Every structure is written in structure tokens, then in C-alpha cells.
Amino acid sequence: MSLVPGSVRPRRLRTTPALRRLVSEVRLHPADLVLPMFVKEGLSEPLPLSGMPGVVQHTLDSLLEAAREAVAAGVGGLMxxxxxxxxxxxxxxxxxxxxxxxxxxxxxxxxLGEDTVIMSDLCLDEFTSHGHCGVLDSAGAVDNDATLERYASMAVAQARAGAHVLGLSGMMDGQVAYCREALDAAGFTDTVIMGYTAKYASAFYGPFREAVDSELQGDRKTYQQDPANGREAMRELGLDLAEGADVVMVKPGLPYLDVLAEVARESIVPVWTYQVSGEYAMIEFAAAAGAIDRENAIEESLLSFKRAGTDAILTYWATEVAQRLQAEAAGTTAAGGAAAASGARR
Known part of the structure; x- marks a missing residue:
């Protein structure tokens, strides 16, 4: 007598790799992935980052080489x-x-402008001597409206330079509408605005500070979102959509899967997420210590974003994962062709 009620056995759908692949609810594709890249003025060769193994600050020459590699792998875009x-x-x-x-x-x-989507970070923190994402007032606080003026100028400059998508990551109130107006007035009506709708004041940005040579003292809690708040993200979503955002972002990824899922349910535009530097570093360092299986952990983390509802993922593993997906697809196709040939011979 069976100890399982009736004939319900979910494990039937897990018995072989081929069957598991057939019934997968979400999948990764190279075009789902966006590669963040750092380019530093004055370098004579790429500079490795100690907090992000495998990631470098690029020269212009090495940037182009790495970008070509990513595009060849089918990566969806470059940030x-x-x-x-x-x-x-x-x-x-x-x-x-x-x-x-x-x-x-x-x-x-x-x-590469005809072959991929070129994106730019639109924020001041990489460029300011104080490391904040905006202009400071006389009291040392970030001046929201003065910062919008700088963002508008940056938006036009980046669109003129060739960016297809502008990533408004500064979390200033009104930034989407202000930049949209500036872009349209300058004739860049087709330039896409990605609003960082839910960008949290997170401890997981730590290695990024090294990547952009940040001068920041203190924190960004007066303008980035409080990690305790979820409903607030939905208010930000409503504002960004009303202001004309073409894409919205949730950042970081893994600690905010609940927010990502809620935003994905409610958004009428594409939703992206950013697997940030600290998430990357945790997996790399844990794998180096032998604590986890690196490739499986990377894949699992990316699948979690897709399962939560994201449409695209900014990840420092974009090229590596895209190349692996290409190789797997080629292997499956080759195996299928061999099987078909064998069947035909019978």
C-alpha cells in the first residue's frame, strides 16, 4: 500500500535533467544579463579590484576588448x-x-552601438570630491533641486555621447521627470530612462566603493531607501511611472527579493535588478574558501531574480554566465542533432 495519498508525486517531474529542463518555470538567457563595467582615467593597464575578484577598472582599450567579448557572448547590454x-x-x-x-x-x-545596448550610470558620486550623489548645500546636506540641474546636464551629455539607456541611480526626488524634460528639449526623445526606483541604503555596496574610488564619508541614508521599508518602494514606483520612466530598477537584489516581486507585479514597464558588488563578493569569497559550489551558487542567485519577476539582471558575471549558457545550448543542439541522425539511420 502506498504511503503517498492518491497518485500525487511531484518528484515525477524531477527524475531526469531533460524533464527538469522541460518543466522549468523560469530560464536564464544571455540577453537577460547586463554587464556593469568600470573605466578609469589615467590607467595604463587594467587594475584588478581586491574586493571583487575577477573585476577590474578598465582602460579605454581594455574596456572595448571586454565589451566585445560580452557582446559576442550575447550579453544584453553594458552599463x-x-x-x-x-x-x-x-x-x-x-x-x-x-x-x-x-x-x-x-x-x-x-x-558596438548597433550590436548592443549601451547604458550609463547617471549619478555624481563617482565624480564628486565628497562622494555623495548630489550637490551639497552650505550645511553639508545633499541639495535635491540643485542636484537635478546637474543630472539634467549629465543626461544630455551622456545621450549626446551615445548612451541608449540612462541609469538614474541618485535617488533624488523628481529626477526622472527633470531628465526626461531636458532630454526631450535637446532632441533626445528616444533615449531610455531607467529609474532606480527602489535603491536601498545597503551595506552590500561596500566593494563598489573601491571600484569607483569613492571619497564618501558617512552614508547616503537621507536619500537612499531605508532597508526596513517595503511599501515605500511602491510609492517610489508610482512616482517614477508617473514621471515617465521607461524601465525601473530594484537594487540590491538578493536582500530585496520581496520588494522585487512586488514591484514586478505592479509595474507596467520592464523591471530590472542589480546583483551588487557585495552579493558578488560573498559568493566569490565563499567559493574560494570551499564553502559553496561557485557555478551553482551563481546560477541559483540569478534564477532567484527571474523567479521574483525581474526582466533583466545587472551582474558582474554577465559575460561568464552568457558564455556558459551559449556552450550549454550548443551542446544540447549537438546532442539533439546526433540523436536525430541516429534515429534516421534506424
Whole structure:
């Protein structure tokens, strides 16, 4: 007599790799992945980051080489961050046409603009001497409305340099509408705005500070979201959609899967998530210590974002994972072709 009631045995659908693949509820595809990249002014060769094994600050030459590799692997897009040699209180290099980020955008647009989606981080923290995402007032607080003026100028400069998508990551109130108006007035009506709708004041950004040579003292809790709050993200979503965001973002990823799922349920535009530097570092360092299986942990983490409802994922593993997916697809196709040939011979 069976100890299982009736004939309900969910394990039937797990018995072979082929069957598990057939009934998978979500899948990864190379086009789902976006590669964040750092380019630093003044480097003569790529500079490895101690907190993010395998990630570097690029020269313009190495940036183009790595971008070509990502595009060849089928990665969906490239998100650029620029680190200038000179920083000042207003981040003047951010909208300078000869600034490192805008030069890098122009380079990739010239060589790869027809083959991929070129994205730019629109924020001041990489460019300011104080490390905040905006302009400071006389009391040392971030001045929201003065910062919007800088963002508008950056938006036009980045669109002019060749960015297809602008990632508004500064979490200033009204940033989407302000940049949309500036872009439209300058003739860049087709430039996409990705609003960082739910960007939390997270401890998981730690390694990123090294990646952009951050000068930040203190924190960004007065403008990034409180990790305790979920409903607040939905208020931000409503505002970004009303202001005309074309894509919305939840950042970080794994600690905020509940927020991601809620945003994905409610959003009428594509939803993306960012697997941030601390998430990347945790897996890399745990794998290096032998505590977890690296490739399986990477895949599982990315699948969790898809399961929660994201449409695309910014991840530092984008090229590696895309190449692995390509190889797996090629292997499956080859195996299927061999089986069909064998059947035909019978």
C-alpha cells in the first residue's frame, strides 16, 4: 500500500535533467544579463579590484576588448561607470564631453552601438570630491533641486555621447521627470530612462566603493531607501511611472527579493535588478574558501531574480554566465542533432 495519498508525486517531474529542463518555470538567457563595467582615467593597464575578484577598472582599450567579448557572448547590454582623475564638489567631469565616462560611451557607441545596448550610470558620486550623489548645500546636506540641474546636464551629455539607456541611480526626488524634460528639449526623445526606483541604503555596496574610488564619508541614508521599508518602494514606483520612466530598477537584489516581486507585479514597464558588488563578493569569497559550489551558487542567485519577476539582471558575471549558457545550448543542439541522425539511420 502506498504511503503517498492518491497518485500525487511531484518528484515525477524531477527524475531526469531533460524533464527538469522541460518543466522549468523560469530560464536564464544571455540577453537577460547586463554587464556593469568600470573605466578609469589615467590607467595604463587594467587594475584588478581586491574586493571583487575577477573585476577590474578598465582602460579605454581594455574596456572595448571586454565589451566585445560580452557582446559576442550575447550579453544584453553594458552599463558604464566612469572614474575621473580630478574630482570636485559639483562633479564637473560628469557632463564634460571629454570626461572619461562620456569618452567611453562614445567609444563603445562607435564600435558596438548597433550590436548592443549601451547604458550609463547617471549619478555624481563617482565624480564628486565628497562622494555623495548630489550637490551639497552650505550645511553639508545633499541639495535635491540643485542636484537635478546637474543630472539634467549629465543626461544630455551622456545621450549626446551615445548612451541608449540612462541609469538614474541618485535617488533624488523628481529626477526622472527633470531628465526626461531636458532630454526631450535637446532632441533626445528616444533615449531610455531607467529609474532606480527602489535603491536601498545597503551595506552590500561596500566593494563598489573601491571600484569607483569613492571619497564618501558617512552614508547616503537621507536619500537612499531605508532597508526596513517595503511599501515605500511602491510609492517610489508610482512616482517614477508617473514621471515617465521607461524601465525601473530594484537594487540590491538578493536582500530585496520581496520588494522585487512586488514591484514586478505592479509595474507596467520592464523591471530590472542589480546583483551588487557585495552579493558578488560573498559568493566569490565563499567559493574560494570551499564553502559553496561557485557555478551553482551563481546560477541559483540569478534564477532567484527571474523567479521574483525581474526582466533583466545587472551582474558582474554577465559575460561568464552568457558564455556558459551559449556552450550549454550548443551542446544540447549537438546532442539533439546526433540523436536525430541516429534515429534516421534506424
Amino acid at each position: 558604464l561607470f566612469g572614474i575621473p582623475e580630478h574630482k570636485d564638489p559639483i562633479g564637473s567631469q560628469a557632463d564634460d564631453p571629454q570626461g572619461i565616462l562620456n569618452r567611453a560611451l562614445a567609444l563603445l557607441h562607435d564600435h
